[in-house]
Amino acid sequence: MSSVRPTKRCLDDLGLRFPPLDVPLHESEHDLIAKAQRLPDELASGGAERVLAIDDRVWFKVKVGEYRGAGGCLVDVPENIPPLWWLVAGGLRRADSKDQDFYGVLEAKCRRAAKGTSASVNSDGLLPQDIDIRRWRTEQAALGVVALQRVVRELICRSAHSSGPVEATSHGQGLIAWVKSQDGESYLAISTEGFLDPREVAVVLNAVPGMTAESWQIEPGEVLGITPGAGQLVYSAMLPPETLAAMLDDSSGEYL
Structure with missing residues (x-):
């Protein structure tokens, strides 16, 4: 409707x-x-x-x-x-x-x-009026942010569940999330491809609750089994257990 x-x-x-x-x-x-x-x-x-x-x-x-x-x-x-x-x-x-x-x-x-x-x-x-059209456009952008961040969190949850990389692609853009646990700690790597605007990358990384820009580091080479290809950027961070638990709890998947 x-x-x-x-x-x-x-x-x-x-x-x-x-x-x-x-x-x-x-x-x-x-x-x-x-x-x-x-x-x-x-x-x-x-x-x-x-x-x-x-x-x-x-x-x-x-x-x-x-x-x-x-x-x-x-x-x-x-x-x-x-x-x-x-x-x-x-x-x-x-x-x-x-x-x-x-x-x-x-x-x-x-x-x-x-x-x-x-x-x-x-x-x-x-x-x-113009304000109505601008509000509509802004809403669409905000809804796009919400949808993208939901996808990022879902990929992380699926990776944590499967212990392997999980990928999603759409309209020439791609994401890979890989959660790997070792020595009692969880590490997260996120690969982005086709995200030309740095603000889009910020939206992807900000999808992980409780993380700041200082939490992430960009990887020039292979990390957690992900090797950056042409046009790919890979970011990694330690994933606090409470952050992962919160995402799993909010996820639509039955991971718990």
């Missing part, structure tokens, strides 16, 4: 702020945002109700309790941004006063915006 993202304007309407980057925007805690997530399915089933008074674009009504909203799927978004569903405005139902009711107020704003033109309404002001 497609998620429906509230715009900054909508969050302001509802008295909310942007959540932390590790919280997807459509999961912001508010009844109206939660109800808006049903919009794509409602449209597919023929149950979505249009905001008929604002007809320069296709907007749909979102109703829950005393809250009202407007949302839709926009295709006229910047390059490299997929068509996204947005909840573009929110407010309160005022059944006893059209001048204060959410849809009445929204219609009045769009009519004022169209003054001096041939159109009767103009809903350009409801469209996602």
Whole structure:
């Protein structure tokens, strides 16, 4: 199911702020945002109700309790941004006063915006703004970091379980993790290939909890059975037992 993202304007309407980057925007805690997530399915089933008074674009009504909203799927978004569903405005139902009711107020704003033109309404002001697009891009980057670090920890856990190297590759990039125990201590080697940006390498190494930049050393030659090849960098570190235990405990695999 497609998620429906509230715009900054909508969050302001509802008295909310942007959540932390590790919280997807459509999961912001508010009844109206939660109800808006049903919009794509409602449209597919023929149950979505249009905001008929604002007809320069296709907007749909979102109703829950005393809250009202407007949302839709926009295709006229910047390059490299997929068509996204947005909840573009929110407010309160005022059944006893059209001048204060959410849809009445929204219609009045769009009519004022169209003054001096041939159109009767103009809903350009409801469209996602630059801050909304930047937030989406930043979220994608943050989610990418979370996903990459999850892969790194999973490789380490699998290596600790198998006592051998474990590899993952994707889109021309490769990772190898090898945990080796000897003399009562655990050593970890991580090989990276195709990570051209040093910040990406930092993301990989930062995936191991409790480790700092000083914990790692770069290996010019073979370590733990891994010999750096062309374009490969190998980093090694002593792996504290509590760090390995924490990763195993958090892992989706059944290693304990």
